[in-house]
Amino acid sequence: MATALEGIKVIDLSQEIAGPFCTKLLADYGADVIKVEPPHVGDKARHMGPFKDDDPHPEKSGLFLYLNTNKRSLTLNLETATGRQILRRLVEGADILVESYPPGYLDGLGLGYKELSAINPRLVMTSITWFGQTGPYKDFQGSEIVLYAMGGEMYSTGIPEREPIKTALTASQVQAGAIAAVATMGAYLLASAQGQGQHIDLSMMEALCGGIDRRASALIGYQYTGEITPRAGGMGVRGYPAGVYPCQDGYIEIVGGAAHWQRVVKMLGEPEFLKDPKWTQPTAQTDPQLYEEFMAFFIPWLMERPKREIWRIAQENHVICAPLNTPADVYDDPHFNQRGFFVDVEHPVVGRFRMPGRPFIMSETPWQLRRPAPLLGEHTEEILKELGYTQDDILILRQTGVI
């Protein structure tokens, strides 16, 4: 079956996480993504762990291998005039360009939106930065935690007795990358219909600030009440049970209370003491004494059962619950395997491994793993020949440090 984005040409100057995740989404659904990497070093993500066998080799980064499926790699030195000329030729035939350089860097090379749109007015150019192309913080240095602290709802994440805590790994940059893909694809639809491209200024800070992971609602809650959402622990929904609790072999996360209270009672086998009408008064869920009384029963009930069994019993009673798993649990889980989520990859340097597959299933135009993440410069010759360069030209370009 055909892929959905077949025929769309994307020039990808982005590095690290957000930009490459944006172009991974485009590549995974069929776009021809040419990853333009600095010669010899490549994308910075090639130097970020984890590495196969903990060997920090540019072809062995698990992060890079995940973020760059289905792309082709071209090495190109944009600090040379010839390198810039090659980029301009690529742009002539491109639909989309994604970049994540600091604001002004490409303008300084004569490769800003103004210049590139003069070559190709249909071009959609997506610029992904920590803080955007304008404003007092545009030249600030960023990092995952800085992004989450300023853009995300870090302040209220964690418990009151301790410092705020970030989400895992580089989750915020992945989120911003996905938003960049939405922005890019939206602009592409317009460009393909009307022949006019445009420039997208994606500030990762704003992508988070307007986001649904509690940030937008905490901002609105402040407007409405004048109160700042504290670090509260648990679900933030006052009621019980709500949050993470220990069980026989680990932990589960559960939410009951409010409208779901009767389901919780059923899940627990309708014990006698919960039949008292006091449990269904409107204020029962915020009464600290009732809370203590409930927990005195609930915690021992959990400790007698393993996480998967609690999960099953809860689901049978439509109680919202889940175990706290590790990736190993998920790799072994029948659900994800029956759905064919994981895919086997054969990579020339790393060998065989199983990686997480598609983000979503499309019935007509499926996700496909056409090729693993490219080796650095793996497709340089192929791409240059598509542009009309000869073998002799390529030899010169190599020796002069252009590619």
Next chain:
Amino acid sequence: MATLPLEGVRVVDLTVVWAGPFGTMLLADLGAEVIRVENINVWQTYTRGLMARPPKQVAAQYLPWTLGFPDREPGRRPWNRAPLFNAHARNKRSCTIDLRQPKGKELFAKLVSISDVVYENNPPETMEKLGITYDYLRSIKPDIIYVQVPGYGATGPYRNYRALGVHLEGSIGHTLLRTYPDLDPSQTSAVYTGDYLAGAAGAFATLVAIHHRRRTGKGQHIDLAQAENAIAMLAQAYMDYALNGRIQSSLGNRHPTAVQGCYPCKEEGRDRWVVITIRDDRDWEAFCRALGNPPWTQDPKFADVTSRRRHQDELDQHIAAWTSQHTNYEVMHILQAHGVPAGAVMDAKDCYEDPHLRERGFFHELYQEDCGTHLYPGFLWRYSHTPMRIWRAPVRLGEDNEYVYKELLGVSDEEYRRLEAEGFLGMDYAPEVP
């Protein structure tokens, strides 16, 4: 070309809670006509609140980010005043149709027949009980795009498992990767990163399917399992397991190679924090310069990238002693002036007062009849040629009933009045709804 990418695209929105509604908000921002189909006879917990009419003393205890109603008053229509709903409800329309009744099903079918996309994120059995399947939708509108975003997907043993975002994060491993490393995992608060990513991916999937339909005339079915989709955010942990069989544990605020942390600052009537990342030797030198090279920075324990990591507990104490003498904004500006990544941990008040967000015009003032006038967070990106706009404040329940019933579905004034009198449609939940 002042048009937006999705002008002329109509989306029937059956989404609940957050993961779905965030996706349709992005489509609405792109110009689609997004019509929420809600039901005044059924309460969907979490979407517009925990209960339809919470007593004032219960409402007083809700956290601001969930149900901090304006001035802490539930008001006459609390369901139009909830931050957790109003955070994703701009630029949308709302109508109320009881899909459990034959009349409702008939109206729904008519709406689908003039729409392009049906978007929902319910457990699959909930849709099936209503008779809403891809085959059914396709029989009404052959080129329909059906975007289904359940917690665990449309197939497989967990297809009907209930989850909020925080539970999906538990089941795919996020929760264990974001705990305080020295505390029990129960000592944490909920995050909804997967809802965010499901919304973004769902909107992206819709755009891809629209592109395909424009080229080929064919619609399709999208099955987006929120759990699978969110695994992208845990790439490093999954790939470490895939390549090395290693199960990673939480680093808290620390970083695999940098010196990184969250440090206390001068309290300003509330607790204040700053985050700092010292990536390499260059950052370290700049950091020391920014502090005026105090003697402790010369300690050989902090001389190189590996020794700083080895002695980070001690280093953190020095850093915290310095940050405590300043406000978090001061620390951020001092370190950023030297090129070191640092940022104030910004709470909601900071955001509204922040010069950067203000200069970029991030916030929008909106009037909504049940909430009054407030500033709301704005767009997640900027288009140079076709700026997005907010034409509608967070939509009220049933706000567009007349438009949908009369203009789109051709219901006569007389019948509309009858349906309203029967309690089939309206702007208030039925009195018996909890």
